Amino acid sequence: MTIAEHSGSAEGQHAAALHAHVTGGPTLPQERRLVTSIPGPISIDLMQRTTNAVASGVSTTMPVFAAAAGGGVVVDVDGNSLIDLGSGIAVTGVGNAHPRVAQAIAEQAALSTHTCFMVTPYEGYVAVAEALNRLTPGEHAKRSALFNSGAEAVENAVKIARAHTGRQAVVAFDHAYHGRTNLTMALTAKSMPYKKGFGPFASEIYRAPVSYPLRDGGQSGPDAARAAISRMEAQIGTDQLAAIVIEPILGEGGFIVPEPGFLPALADWAQENGAVFIADEVQTGFARTGRMFACEHEGVVPDLITTAKGIAGGMPLSAVTGRAEIMDAVHSGGLGGTYGGNPVACAAALAAIDAFENDGLCEAAERIGEIITRRFGELAASDSRIGEVRGRGAMIAVELVHPESGEPDADLASRLAASARTQGVVVLTCGTYGNVIRFLPPLTIPLELLVEGIDIVATALRDAPQPAR
Known part of the structure; x- marks a missing residue:
């Protein structure tokens, strides 16, 4: 189903407005906004087309289709505005569709x-x-x-x-x-x-x-x-x-x-x-x-x-x-x-x-790193599931472990990332053992948006069930 076919709905109207942005309309609002569940109906339709057309060896992290991106957000075809903590895997450091x-x-x-x-x-x-x-x-x-x-x-x-x-x-x-x-x-x-x-x-x-x-x-x-x-x-x-x-x-x-x-x-x-x-x-x-x-x-x-x-x-x-x-x-x-x-x-x-x-982007990376490290460092002091918070600048990771053995906990990392994504935060995992949450936001992300995004991930960790003793 296309955006035009959804034009009668609120999400369709917003998605149509995105096309005005892509062709020279107003700057994307720097906000997290969910107007449908994640994924929305248009993304679900597109994912079905993907299954029928694209080789299955090409996987996707999130089943949402991007319509526009800029600053610290990715806006999907259903009109949801997601906080971008991935930068297309560290690609859009200057911000997506940077004007220059x-x-x-x-x-x-x-x-x-x-x-x-x-x-x-x-x-x-x-x-x-x-x-x-x-x-x-x-x-x-x-x-x-x-x-x-x-x-x-x-x-x-x-x-x-x-x-x-x-x-x-x-x-x-x-x-x-x-x-x-x-x-x-x-x-x-x-x-x-x-x-x-x-x-x-x-x-x-x-x-x-x-x-x-x-x-x-x-x-x-x-x-x-x-x-x-x-x-x-x-x-x-x-x-x-x-x-x-x-x-x-x-x-x-x-x-x-x-x-x-x-x-x-x-x-x-x-x-x-x-x-x-x-x-x-x-x-x-x-x-x-x-x-x-x-x-x-x-x-x-x-x-x-x-x-x-x-x-x-x-x-x-x-x-x-x-x-x-x-x-x-x-x-x-x-x-x-x-x-x-x-x-x-x-x-x-x-x-x-x-x-x-x-544009001061090295300094911006330092500020981003300080905010993420401080937030998860504070959590690590009371949550032994955080094995280590590490990285430099706007390249920070949280390694998750079983609190008693210290062994990698890939399941917890997967559940945290999935929870954050359903709440409109693009976050990635990595690690040889699959147990690391990584943060790679655009260096142009507004700091209040960054704080909102990492708070969502931190809350998901706080609310995740502890392993049975």
Whole structure:
């Protein structure tokens, strides 16, 4: 059923008004508003069409269909206004349909939508590369190459590292997530739903232990790094190692923040042994953690850094940026792709980068993190089901555990997220064990809306039945 077919109802009238917004109408009200149950009737109809038309392997977190989004809300086709604590998985950091981003997209689309940079190049690609070379950590000479997705960026970073070193072995870490292509599935640690049934995977991929403060017995960062280094030296040999790939904060694995000293020790060891240190900042990049890049919290300067998600305000774009001598090791034609660095996506990226630099979004991320951490930190003092509240900036997680054993409680996380969603809050879970609630709001979310959203999640936790003793 279409919006027009529901036009006689209150929700249909509001949904119709949304189309005026999409075509230039008033700014979306920054409020949670439920005019139907979740999901509403139009979303239910669309979900049935989805079942009949879309491959079942493509899942959805919420059975509601978006009509518009902006600031801190997503408005569905039934007229419900939902608090957005997910940002499309950390993509719309500058806010959905950010005015300058939308204007840049429209202006570029009117000029050209594609020529392929490898055929007839254009300035936008060069300007994005220049911006990334300037913004990423380190004062050394850099080069950048643009692609479409985070997984594509990680895969190309591995290619570049292998070309530079002449070596084959690559190390990823426990709880890592790097993508869904064949190579990046091999790098990813979690089987279900990312890897199960899709092998065999790319070879010469090895795994090392990561610093996970809640679950590794209080091991210091340097001690955890020594354990990982010992594994690499014994199982691979330093003369075979092309690259170490690591997320500065492990995203899908549960927003795990390694103990201080872990990342710097790994980066130093890689440099001493001629391996390329690759920081996967696909989820952590672009002001998400309160710095432009998460590596900056410990002064780590990666050899290569991969970016995507927040880079272009919602348009598909990714990049590998790194030391000029490493990036230039690949032969001419060895990097690229038909759509990599599409001109419309590049225009969006330049506008988004301008917002990240000039709209105070790093500071906004810090404020968001303080509010979420304080709220759930207070709860943790009296609720032993909260194993840890962790993260940086607007990338905060609450790990839920069984209060007596401390074992992961995935069922509780699932029930909390489901309860919040029915009340109009978009919230995501993650973690190797599925027991982590993660908060990734747009950096432009009004703070009163943020507080309302996290209060709903906190109340759902308070009201959730305690396990029987």
